[in-house]
Amino acid sequence: MIAAAWDRLRLFNIGELFRHPGRTVLSTAVMAVSAALLVAVLSISGSVTGSVDRLTLGLAGDAALEVTGITDAGFEQSMLPAIAATPGVATAVPMLRATLGTGADRAMLIGADQTIAALGSDLAGPMAEYTSKLISTPKGVLVGAAMGYQEGDSIPIGWGTATVAAVLPAGTVDRLNSGHVVAAPLPLAQLLTDKVDKLDSVQIIAKPGTDIGKLRTALTEAVDGRAVVAEPSLRTAQAGGAIQIMRYSTLMSSAAALIVSAFLIYNAMSMAVAQRRPTLSLLRAIGGKRAPMVRDLLVEAALLGLIGGIIGSAIGVFMGRFSIDRLPAAIVQSVEARTEFLVPDYAIPAAIAACVLATVAAAGIAARQVYKVAPVEALAPVEAGDSAADSRLLRWAALVGGLGLGALAIVLAALDLGRISLASISLSLTATVMLCFAATGPIVRAAAGIARWFGAPGALGATTLERAPRRVWATAMTVMIGVAAVVALGGASSNMVDSATQSFENLDDTDLYVSPSPAEQFPTGPVLPADLAAKVAAVPGVERVQPAQMAFATIGSGRVMLQGYQPRADESRLGAVTPDVIAKMARGEGVVITRDVARSMKLTAGDEITMPTPSGERTVPVLQVIPYFTAVSGVVMMSLDQMREWYQRPGETILSVQFAPGADPQAVQAAVRAAVPEAIHVDRGADMLAAISSSVEQGSAMSTMILWIVVLVATVALLNTLMLSVLERRRELGVLRAMGTNRKFLLRSVLAEAAGIGIVGAVIGLVIGAAVQYLATVAIGHAMTIDIVYQASPILVVYGVVALVLALLGSIPPAVRAARMPIIAALAVD
Template structure:
């Protein structure tokens, strides 16, 4: 039985794949594109979360819990003794963990003592072998090879001049942060970071037979809100939220490409059925059953999806490496680990499985043309078969289902459920396709009517359209989906970028910003030199210097960004409209301002009480105001700078805002500021800061936009496939026309008018569906990033639709040329 099935598949299906290499390659290419896009998207998020997870396991070893600082300021080292006395704690390993350097030089400084040997990590052996060097070399550090230093080198590290005591080999440090790591004894690391007497983390090794849940509760009571007690995986979970918005947007675009590819596979299998109709009819006439024929066609499509998905996945692995470099620096630098590109284990199997399932589903629909027809009917053209007719029950069912999905899309998009609101975009597009299935007949008639507008060639093209309604509908849908995706998601992301840029326009009111990193990265640290503000205030032409701080903090199970301001040049739109009495409450530490996404997650509203965990304990504050604020990476809590310094034990500032005195020479003041600031600290104007932030947001959407245009290119291939099928089906007919004296130009125009009818109708449907989905996408993105995004329909809607249509119509050229060049004798003799 199995041997017979394999022989049948090899002779009648696999053989046909090799006989029609062009169609086979084309089908595999589009499935490969879809698989490549999916692998790239999975690799983007997997690289960030995987890098954090790998670092967590490399440093945590067999620790079951971690006590970590609420912010990067850590917590008081006196907590260590209290932690060690908690029943069930076999070992408590203190650590300093702080990113150092920036951009290409970004690394991680780790400080630990001899108790690290109880974690069983790869650092254990390295520290044992080279501990003597760390003890004998003043301010000595061990570096990974990727740091590019040799033993004995001296370089500035934080507040000290460090000496390279040794270089770790790849076996010891190659997997830890990609070899970009510096290891020091705990006291040295505390001096380097300027945090003597403070810790960032304590890794907890449980005693045998200890209940981890009870141990967590006991540790939570011991730290009394001054630190966070959680599974080591908390760092990975918080890192995943940083890239979640980009992942959702790119995944939606990649899914659109997969849907379009499914329609193309449907057309490819329809083409296969059309070409093999004489063979299939013969097999039916001699007693062949329909079931095995259908199963063989489905198996053939599965092979296309399997090989196309496998090849595309390999390409996607390399494409993902390039895509990770397109992510905004704010996302990459929001986690402590250095992002190393890696493909998650599930990426390739899921991508290939998605391609295979999509191919099977599309082929199953196309195979109905074999399964539903009688043997004698199999000799007729596909379009005249009863298999192409849509039953009324199916049509009404599709109408009800499509309408329900569109209504559901509106509800989901408008519901304030955060990033999940973006599911409404995909739901709306799928619902539109199902509604169009219910309207197959009017859509096909519209395609034929447009074709007839082009005279005699159009009349012949219209007849061809009417003979294959299901295939024409499928092709129109590929064009529609491409146009809808570009118009809706493309314009919605444009609105988002514009709204995000507008929300930071208030920064332009400050003349100069000084920060440790670019303003586009949300400068959260390290702290600026303590004497820098006083130095800048003495520069001639400087009217005022205001301080501000940004820092990531843990609130609940998520991560938020603390923003603290004082009066003066450092301004924020977050406090616009806040009255003086309320500002006084803010300054007294009685209230805070929170962003909309935090309010949604924690079920808060103005007037609610909020327990704010800090290194000095839990402080109960009132929510003064809930604000829309760009929260693509994390939510925001705004408080007074002095309060933050006191509660979070984080003196100093990460941002200095400078106002230039009226009449002063801006260029001269800027030059003086640059001269007074250390070389590794960023100096930028307020206007440039706004531009940098807007560019960073735009960069984050560039991957999604690129995928959308790939969807349009896939739609182009789909139109090419459909018209090639039309030419193949009518080969004898076209040969007769040529024998009767019809010119090549007439036949070429016939195919082009057929393409015009399908493409224009698909583009118009896409423009209509895309315009409506554009509004839903704008609302959904607003909920996803906790920001009010104005809906701005622009003429670009039509421009995008026209460009997408032109690209799609390019697919009509090869089949039109082939139709005009058919050899008359061979065409007539084909049957």
């Protein structure tokens, strides 16, 4: 029985794929595109979290828990004895961890003592092996071979230098930041990073049989709110939060491509059914059952999805590798580990499974045409039979379901549910498809009416459209989704970039910024030299220098960015904070938080927030909840003095410099540049604003690229549909040619069909796109915790027209084929 099934599949299905290579290649190609996009998106997010996970596992070894600093300032080393004495702790391994350099030079400094041998981590062996060299070399450190240093070289660390005592061979520390690692004795690392008597981490090895939950509770009591106790995997979870927004936006665009591809597969299977009617009719006449025929079609579709998924997955790996080096600097900076390209284990199977499911689902709908055709009707065109008319019950169900999903999408977008609100975008597009299915009749009549605008050729094209309502609907939906996705998501992304840029426009009010970080990164550290503010203030032409400090901190299981200012009544850097709140914050009466922090902690203005700090837990009032562009993390603003005291982090990480009236900007900037160390960045306010805007645009660039790929897929869908129309009517077209109809008439007829379908799909897409853009703007505003201004720019109409033109290009090959079809060959089909 299996052999018979295989022979039937080989003869009537796989053989058909080889007999129609054009359709097979196109169908496989669009599924490959969808798979490539999915693998690329999953690889980008997986690379960020996977890099942190590799580093965490490589350092943690056998550790069950980790005590970490609340900020990169760490915590007092004096807490170590209490941690080590906690019941259930076998060994407490102290560490200092710091990021060195940026970009391609980004590395990690790890300071540890002899207790690291108990961890069994990737660093334990090398540090034990090279102990003698570390001891005998003044300020000696170990470096990974990937960093390119030689033994005896000098290496800059913090504001000082160290000497390379030994180079760790390639392969020994590959899991640690891809080998970009510097290992030093703990006291030396503390000295070089100006963290004497400070720790960043204590790895906890539990005694055998210890209840880890109880141990964590005991350690939490021991640190008394001055550090965070959690599983080492907390770092991976926090890294995932930094990439979530980008992952969601690109996944939605990739999902749109997959939906359009599914519609194309539906058309391809409809084409297969139409071309195989004689074979199917013969099989039915000799007693063949319908169920095996349908199953064979589904297997055929699954093969297309499988092959396309495999090819696309390979392409997606290269796309992801290309994209990982172009991640926004702010995202890369917010993650501790050096981001290396990793393809998650689930990425390729998930992409292939999505392609197979999409093709089988789409083919199942098309295969119903065969399953419902009675034997006596099998020789008639399937679309012309009663089976082409969907039941009234199904249309009513689609109407009710579409209205329900549309209402749910509106509710999700209106409620401030954070990133969950983004689901309203996909729901609204799904609701549109269902409502359009309920309105198949009006859509087909509208397409036919537009086709009739083109005179007699259009009338012939309109008749063809009316004979194949389901195929017309499916193709109009592919055009609609392509246009709607570009208009909605492209417009919403543009609104987001404009609003985010506008929210940072106050940066341009400051003449210069002095920071250890490049303009495109958050100035979270290291802390500037203690005398730098005074040196800059003494530069001729400088009227005022305002210090500020920023740092990532852990609150609960999430990360926030702390921002400490010396608030002034005219402080422009605080954006939406009201003047009365600025005055209260200056007096240390409370903090300002962003919407996502308020949402996650269920706080409103006037409530009290409890924050763990290295100096113990601090409970203060929430003075105001503000909108703030927080693509990476939420923000807590406070006075600079409070931040210095609470988080034991003296100094500042950025200086705002205001020029004196009448001063020469270029001369003053040059003087400031000469007064600060070479490693410190000096940027104009306009440059800072441009860098932030560029990072925001870069984050949405991949999503925009995917949307235009969706439009190209819609072009292929229209080509497939019109080619099916031509193939179904070969005899009819042959008769028309034999009666004297010229080729130009047939060419215009097929183009009229394309215009009818394309214009209807594009108009629906523009209307739906504008509506979904509004929902997307509101939803993205909730996700980004910023007030995004909805602007239905006229450029969106241009987007729609371009998408329509690209889709109509798909009508040219079938139109040319219809015009050039030989009369004798066409008449000989049947």
